[in-house]
Amino acid sequence: MQTNFFRKIIFDEKSRSLLIQTLVIGLFALFIYLITQQTAYNLEKRGISSGFDFLHISAGYDISIRLIPFTSEDTHLRAYFVGLLNTLMIAVCGCFLATIIGFLVGIIRLSSNWLFRNIAYVYVEFTRNVPVLVQIILYYSILLNLPKIKQAIVIFDNFYLTNRGFFSPSPIFKDGFSIVAWSLVIAIIFSFFLKRFLKKKQEDTGKQYPTFMINSAIIIFTPIIFYYIMGMPLEFDRPVLKGFNFKGGMVIRPEFLGMLFGLSIYTAAFISETVRSGIISVSKGQREASQALGLKSNFIMRLIIIPQALRVIIPPLTSQYLNLTKNSSLGIAIGYADLVHGFGGISLNQTGRAIEIMMMVMLTYLTISLTISFFMNIYNKSVQFKGNA
């Protein structure tokens, strides 16, 4: 009986693999446990304090690139959120810009125009094959060589381009502006339902409506009309050169722009290849069939090619978004105050809590990445073949 049991474990494939897996997991758990124990022991032995109490003491440093107010008296925890928001800002803006450039370049690479096609080709090969860090530093250095603050390039009287950033007037919302904003929201919701309604009507009657034009007009003109009805409740705070710097207005810092250009131009090259492969993957017969049906060429692209290409494009696109988000941690190289630079760098140095802070930073990146994957997977499902898995 007993020999049978052991024999089963050794010779039965299923039980054997189960045993091995259990052992490996067990050893791995033991490994993690020992590492943790040893680290805690070493920290204690060297007299290095640990714990998360530091989150509630004041940070003592200032961050100039921030989306929420922050002073040196705020806590390290708040510095964490400032950094997190900056990371999210560069990730969102970067993904957005990279997608636009990527789709354009991907389509241009398939263009019949020799010059455009090859310019796109050179762009892709160059940016794909130069490390992103080098590119970020390159764009940042170019931005630093813009005119100094006193010799700013003036654009339309109110915009200033300098090596300290791009200064523009900032809007001041006065009473009644919320109504304008709400009118925009309502216009968008309305146009959404209108689109469904017109589509249904088209399916019923076969008559086509210029849905896009109608909806654009609704979304653009509704808030403009309300803006005038409410008595133009919007003013601008214009930047004025006073002393060392511009006062008032808004500014986009060169550190942000350097990151944005570096990340999106680099990632766009990969996205364009994804887009190109997606379009090529749609069989030639589809295009020929739609031409035979007499569809216009932009309809062919929009209704036949792109929806099928998306099935191929989305999964690799997701991983490009993830790459861009993770690469945003390179902000440290040019002083962009992202999560790694501010909280993971300065706070770490001021408090010495390397393990705690790095754990928090890692978990944060993990959460962001998993969230992106989650939503991209939902989107991916929506563009796949229906009922034919």
Added chain:
Amino acid sequence: MTKIKSLFISLVLTLGVSTAIAGSHGSTHDLVKERGKLMCGSNTGLAGFGAPNDAGVWEGIDVDVCRAVAAAVFGDASKVEYVPTTSKVRFTVLQSGEIDMLSRNTTWTLSRDVDLGLEFVGVNYYDGQGFMVNKSLGVSSAMELDGASVCIQVGTTTEMNLADFFKANGMSYESVPVETNSEADAAYTAGRCDVYTTDASGLYASRAGYPDPSAHVVLPEIVSKEPLGPAVRHGDSEWADIVRWSLNAMIIGEELGITSANVDEMKSSKNPEVLRLLGVDAGYGAMLGLSDDWAYNILSQVGNYSESFEKHIGPNTPINIQRGLNALYKDGGILYAPPFR
């Protein structure tokens, strides 16, 4: 099965090695002697304090402390390997045991001394935070800096002093964080920031490297105390003593007028403290676990504090710093070493 076998073996090995590494805590002194050279954390490059010269040899007053320790331990000041550290990683590098000591314009503060598990063993340069601006701005005082963009090295005490100084005076500023001294130089000269702030010594060192040093002025305000000194890991007092007294030997050397040039003559001095220091009166080296001629080696190979200062940062160098606070206590400064007895 071979695959699985090798996986097991590698797992076991990883476990074993990691425990072994984590578990090895010999005394630093033994470790250094065994290795045959001193691992010394230095600046990534700060002229006059710690930077490689044209020939690639590290030089500076911080570097001289490393050389003094090597002279004391090995009798050879050149047995040092320099590990350039940024202000951000310097403590981690020391804590992790990658270096034996840190001599890199590092400010001695309570939290670093206590909370980071370090031990500062003395002060080799009394510094304070200053501000440097371009003369063309027409600024003569740090109180006129409201609204300025300020370049600042991250992870330093200067960063916190800066925040405090502007807050206390009701002024605003834009901080432009940079990682290293050379990045700060680049951002400052490109005009990304109006002001560069760091320890005054660092400002002088940076200014010496600019194309036109006379176009920049260091403002008179010194806004902080920055005692810079070498640090070692907490918990190894024997090693801390060696580093502490290597530095002290250089200071006492100046006090007693012993230089690298006259150190041999001084061996026949009548002054008992000189004889104790140079190991003619035996026994003091053994207390530290060193040979009796350890201080003799420091003074003959590295020189005394004054020699090091004049050679690297004094008025006759491009850095051009006066002794000021760093003069001996008898010359109006605050440099003071406990007696050698």
